[in-house]
Amino acid sequence: MAAEESTGSGIADTAEKITDGVALDVLARFGFAVLAVVHILIGVIALQVAFGGTGQAEPTGALEQLASGTAGPWTMWACSLGCGGLALWQLSEATLRYRRNAVGKRLEKAVSSGSLAVTYGVMAVTMGRFALGDGPDSGEFTRDFTRTITAYPLGLFAVLVVGGTVLGIGGYFVVKGLRRTFRPELQHFEDSRRGAVIDAMGVVGHVTKGAALLLVGLLFVVAAVTNRPSESTGLDGSLxxxxxxxxxxxxxVAIAAGLICYGVFAVIRARFGRM
Incomplete structure (x- = not known):
């Protein structure tokens, strides 16, 4: 038994060293930058809608813009690779890096980083679909997803779980913004004037992103409770x-500005932040 535990610990240590390597760090930073640009695009689209324009203010709507043009497929493949790397990095956070901490801390990290690993993984797959020219229609993506899930046994329960998960992630971002627990991620600017501006963008951005996710999660819950998949309209519909x-x-306009703030903050974090 002791030998088996030692072997398992050795494998975990080796996996941790691999995930601490430069390659995954660079890939995860690139993935974070990709998501930052997506948030900025969503904010810009939301601003256009607020002032009478058109567009789909949600991730798939932003991806449609990135995927347009002759270099679109290559851009999407690169973005998919980056998001996949970020998902793998979050998975290692949930399973490897915190395994020596107290049980409560490990559980908290497993839930938060595990949820983000799934989210980023889904984004990587979605970007891959856009690269193949099979990207989902931004206007119907969330409704179609909810209708498909509810068609299966326990589908409504699954939608309720998805809604609860999105609500949890939204609450996590709100708390992270209000408590400024993102600060250790950007110690590079801690004692500078620019640090105060970045800190303010971090607060506004995290709280706004959390509020947007809370809206999306609430619509999932309403769709499950009322058995009306059409109620789940995603971020675009809720905005x-x-x-x-x-x-x-x-x-x-305030939410759009907040999402842009989060995007700018995330770009800075991708370059200078602690991974």
Whole structure:
């Protein structure tokens, strides 16, 4: 038994050394930068919608823009590779790097990084589909996904789990922004004037991203509880629905600006942050 435990520990140590290597670090940073650009594009599209323009203010809508043009497929393959690397890095965070910590800390990291690993993995697959010319239609992606899931036994429960997971991730980003727990990720700017600006962008960006995810997760939950898949309209539908309420356009502009702030913060983090 002791020999088996020693072998398992040795394999885990070797895997941890591999994930601590330069190659995965560079790939994960590139993936983080890709997602940063996606957030900026979503924010820009949301601004266009707020001022009477058109577009799909959600990840697939942003990916449609990145995939357009002659270099689109190659861009999508590169983005998919980067997001795949980021998903692998988050998976190593959830399973390897925190295995020597206290049980409570390991569980917290397993849930947070594990959820992000799944999210980034899905993004990598979606980008791969765009590279193959089979990207999902941004306007119907979330509805189609919800309809497909609810067609299976326990489908409504699965949608409820997805909604709860998205709500949890949204809450995590809000808390991370309000408590400024992202600060250790950017110690490079901690004592500079630029650091104060970046800190403010981090707070606004994380809280806004969290709020947007809370809206999406809530719609998943409503779709599951009411057994109406059409209620799950994704980020684009939830943001556009704001326009039907008083001061909705102002709120939409604020969310768009916040998403752009998060994107800019994420670009800086991808370059200078601790991975």
């Amino acid at each position: 556009k629905a704001l326009q039907d309420h008083p001061f909705g356009d102002a709120v939409l």
